[in-house]
Amino acid sequence: AATFRASEHQHIRYNPLQDEWVLVSAHRMKRPWQGQVEPQLLKTVPRHDPLNPLCPGATRANGEVNPHYDGTFLFDNDFPALQPDAPDPGPSDHPLFRAEAARGVCKVMCFHPWSDVTLPLMSVPEIRAVIDAWASVTEDLGAQYPWVQIFENKGAMMGCSNPHPHCQVWASSFLPDIAQREERSQQSYHSQHGEPLLLEYGRQELLKKERLVLSSEHWLVLVPFWAVWPFQTLLLPRRHVRRLPELTPAERDDLASIMKKLLTKYDNLFETSFPYSMGWHGAPMGLKTGATYDHWQLHAHYYPPLLRSATVRKFMVGYEMLAQAQRDLTPEQAAERLRALPEVHYCLAKK
C-alpha cells in the first residue's frame, strides 16, 4: 500500500472547535475550471462620496446626518435584523415546530473616514483604534446581551453592499448556533483536559509550525488543521484571554500590527483586494451569574472564498451543502503560500 501523503491522498479531518468534518482532496486542484468567473473590481472608489450613507457628513436612510468623524464611527444599522423589543412567539404546540423570542441590536462601525482604504492600507495606530472600538462595543452591548457578534463582510463577493471600510456588530438575547457549538466543545475539552482547547491548540501549532502563517509576541495566525475555505485562518492570542475587552494596550498594538501583516498577505496572494468574511468569537457576556467561562479562548476566524485567482472562487454548494465541506488544497499548502508572501502591500510596492 502507498504511504499516506496529505497533499495527494484524500482524507477527512475533524474540527474539534465546531464539531464538524471536512473532506480534504488536494489532488482536485488539477482539474480545469470552466465555471463562473467573478467580475474584477476595476472601478476606483472615490475617497468621499456625499451620497454614500457611511461617509462623514452624509445623510442616512432614516434622515440622520453623520458627524464629520475622523476615526471610527459607530451607529445603529438602519435595517436591523435584530431589534430590542420584538414580542415572544409564545410556547409551541408541537416539538417539531419550535420558535423562540429573539431580541437584539445591530450596529455598523466605520473603520476610517475615507472610502478608498481597507484595513491593510490603514496605519497600525488607525487599526489599533478599530480594535479599541471593538473592545468597547463588546463591553457596552455585552452588559445587556449574552452574545455580541462582530463581523466584517469584505468585497461584493461576500455580500458587502458598500465599499466604505466597515464592519457590523449584531448583539442578541440568544447564543447563536455556532457560538453554542464552540461553547459546548470548549467546555467539554476543558473539563476533560483542564485547559482551554484553543490555548493547547495554539501551542501545538507553534511547535509543529507547518500551518503557522505569522507569529508575534502576543498573537498567532495559522491555517487551522480543519480549515474549510481555501485560505481560511485563525487568529489567536498566545496567552489565555476570554474576550476583546481584556486585551492589554500592548496586546492591542501587537494585534493591529499582525492584522495589517495578515491582510497585506491576503491582498498580495492574488494582487486584489481580498474578499472575506471575518468575525470575533469570545466568551459569552455576563448575564449567566457565576459562569467564569474559563474554557473560552478569544479568537477571530477569517473565511476568504478565493481559490485559484482574483476571479476564481471556491463554491460551497451541492456536496458541501448536502453532505460535508470539501477543500481542494491542504491547509499546509495554504499556510506555506501565505507564509511566503511579502508583508509590503502590492499597491504600495509598485509605487
Place this chain on the structure above:
Amino acid sequence: AATFRASEHQHIRYNPLQDEWVLVSAHRMKRPWQGQVEPQLLKTVPRHDPLNPLCPGATRANGEVNPHYDGTFLFDNDFPALQPDAPDPGPSDHPLFRAEAARGVCKVMCFHPWSDVTLPLMSVPEIRAVIDAWASVTEDLGAQYPWVQIFENKGAMMGCSNPHPHCQVWASSFLPDIAQREERSQQSYHSQHGEPLLLEYGRQELLKKERLVLSSEHWLVLVPFWAVWPFQTLLLPRRHVRRLPELTPAERDDLASIMKKLLTKYDNLFETSFPYSMGWHGAPMGLKTGATYDHWQLHAHYYPPLLRSATVRKFMVGYEMLAQAQRDLTPEQAAERLRALPEVHYCLAKK
C-alpha cells in the same frame, strides 16, 4: 405588548432534522439593495456542442469518448474528490489533530442528450428515467459504500461549470457530517416518539397547509418551518420510504410529475432558469449489519439562493458564517408565493 406576528417580528426557529437554529427577520425585506448583482444568463446554450465533455459523442478529459446516449448517461467523474483506494492517514498523535481515511467514488449523470434543456423543460417520462437512474446508482454504489450522495448544482451561481443538464453522485466510506446529524436526530426522535420524524412532520404540514407548496397522491413539497434559503423546499414521500430504490413505479411517476411542477414554479418565480443546489437524503446503505434504519424517511432538499429577482441573491456571509443562519422573509410568505405561481413554464407559455 404587541401581538407576535412572524412576518413582522424577528424570532428564531429550530430545525429538528439538522439540529440548527435560524434567525427569521422578515422586516429586513424592506431594506434597499445596493450590493452585488448577478450576471443574467443571456447567452443561449447550443443543443449539441461536440467540445462539451457531457454531450453524446464528445471526448472527455481522460480521452474516453461518450456513447451517443439518448436517455440518461452515467460515467466516472474525471476529477473525483473521492477515489476508491486512498491510503489511511494512520492514528493521530493528539486529540486536536484527528484525520481519518476517506474512500469513495464520484460519478456524473447526464439527464438528457440535449444541452439546452433543464428538468422542468423535460417530459414526465424523461424525468422518470432520471429517477430510475438515481434509484439504481444508489443501489449499486450502496452495495459498497454506506453513503451515496446524489446532488445537482444548477446554474453558474451554484458553482456549476457546465450548462448540460446533469447531477453528481459521490459515494463515501464515511457518513458525511450532515448525514450524521440527520441520522442522530431521526434516531432520537424515533426512539422518543415511536415513528419517523419526517413522517410526522409531513403529516402536520398537510394539516396546517400554510407552508405547503404542492401535494400529490404520493408526495409533498413544502417550505420547511426552519428553512434557511429564501425559497428552500423539502420534497417528501407521504408513506414511510427509507431510500430511493424502495419507490414503487407509481410513486416514481408521481415524483417525476411533482418535480416538474416544483421546478416550473421555481423558474416562473423570477422568470429565469432558477439556480439551486439540491440533493437526496435516504437511510445509510447496507454495511452496518442488523440496522434497519426505520427512523429514516427519504427526502430531497432544494436550496435556491435567489431572494428578490433573477439577479439579487441572499448572501450567507458574515453573521451566517460566524453566528447563525438568517432569513429575510418567512417560510410562510415563501410558500404562499410559490403556491400562487402557474404550473406552466414561462418559456412555453409565451410561445
